[in-house]
Amino acid sequence: MPWRARRWRWATPAVAAACGALFIISAVNSHGTDLRPGRYVGVSGLVASEKQQADAYQRQAATLQDEINALTNAVPDAAVRAAQALREKAMPAAGLAKVNGPGLSISLADSPTSLVNTTRLDPNLFVIHQQDIQAVVNALWSGGATAITIQGQRIISTTGIKCSGSTVLLGGVPYPEPFVVQAVGDPTKLNAALAASRDVGFIVEAATSPDIQLGWSVRQTQVSAPAYTGITALSYATEPTP
DSSP: OOHHHHHHHHHHHHHHHHHHHHHHHHHHHHTTSOSOGGGGOOHHHHHHHHHHHHHHHHHHHHHHHHHHHHHHHTOOOHHHHHHHHHHHHHHHHHTOSOEEEEEEEEEEEOOOHHHHTTOOSOGGGGSOOHHHHHHHHHHHHHTTOSEEEETTEEOOTTOOEEEETTEEEETTEEEESSEEEEEESOHHHHHHHHHHOHHHHHHHHHHHOTTTOOEEEEEEEEEEEOOOOSOOOOSSOOOOOO
């Protein structure tokens, strides 16, 4: 028998035996379950899990802040009480107090999937981006909004709005679309500010285009903006020297 034939005659059973051993080891280690479940976790499940963890941290931070406030109020010192009074006065403007009043509710959403799958246009045209949400927020501030929320979360001066795939990150927590922005303020002035914004105009144009059809709606309503309960300490930014 030729050497090549004899070599394959012995090599084939050896390879088959090795594969069988690997299958057995894999089955024992997995205990009958998939060793790669992480690859199939849905985006919605990941969003829900991250939000639950973030909510738990927020509740813990709020509890600690309540304890700090209680201890501070118990200090019989005039200087401390004066500082507390200044803090209470500044809380609404800083976003640390609940605000209720008339205002606007704006909803933004990606284009219908059926339209995206049949177009030859740039796919980025069919998605709501971070800059779109920021444009709406900036216009509302310029229109005199006294409080703004995104997905029900209060926005303050240090809030970062970032995109991550089809979700938006607020304080590190992912939120799926549609993105709802609400503002407390004079509805007439807020509407005028939206109409005057060049960047918001691009969104409205894409929403009314039959080829793109971004989700866009504005309605007047009563808005309840909760107090911001996240971390306000700055890690890198510092106050400028006068």
